[in-house]
Amino acid sequence: MITTSNFAKSGKHPDAVAISYLRLAPPRWLLKAKDPELFDREYREQLDSLDAKQVAEDLDPDAILLCWESFNVRCHRRLVAELLEEKLGIVVPELGHDRRESVAFSEQPSKWDGEPKLPAEMPMLFWTAVV
Numbered sequence: 001m002i003t004t005s006n007f008a009k010s011g012k013h014p015d016a017v018a019i020s021y022l023r024l025a026p027p028r029w030l031l032k033a034k035d036p037e038l039f040d041r042e043y044r045e046q047l048d049s050l051d052a053k054q055v056a057e058d059l060d061p062d063a064i065l066l067c068w069e070s071f072n073v074r075c076h077r078r079l080v081a082e083l084l085e086e087k088l089g090i091v092v093p094e095l096g097h098d099r100r101e102s103v104a105f106s107e108q109p110s111k112w113d114g115e116p117k118l119p120a121e122m123p124m125l126f127w128t129a130v131v
Contacts, residue, residue, distance in 0.1 A: 002056065002084065004065045004077040005095040015060055019067040019077050023050055026076055036074055036110045043076055052087035064095055071097065074108040 010016050019025065026043050033039055059065075069075035071094050081092035082105055093099040
């Protein structure tokens with residue numbers, strides 16, 4: 001099962017893959033943008049241009065997609081996970097967490113918004129069971 005995590009927690013795991021893998025990396029200018037709406041719009045457009053099935057095939061089945069942000073802080077690994085879930089009908093949880101604990105990318109606080117909320121303070125905004 002493909003999962004997500006961050007470098008601090010899983011960077012040395014043998015199945016770890018930096019989110020910069022292949023065409024999943026946002027351009028540098030976008031990573032430096034401090035506008036979450038701009039990031040969301042531009043990165044979604046980039047991901048929509050990819051073949052999700054090919055991306056999944058290029059990854060090890062047990063790949064852990066990594067980037068730097070903490071769990072449930074606006075992070076492109078959650079957006080990639082949501083794309084794979086939507087297009088392939090799979091579940092991509094955060095390593096060590098139940099999928100229901102992940103807040104939707106669009107609802108995650110940005111690192112520029114101040115202190116992130118604790119998961120208990122964040123409403124569960126979605127959960128789609130894959131049948």
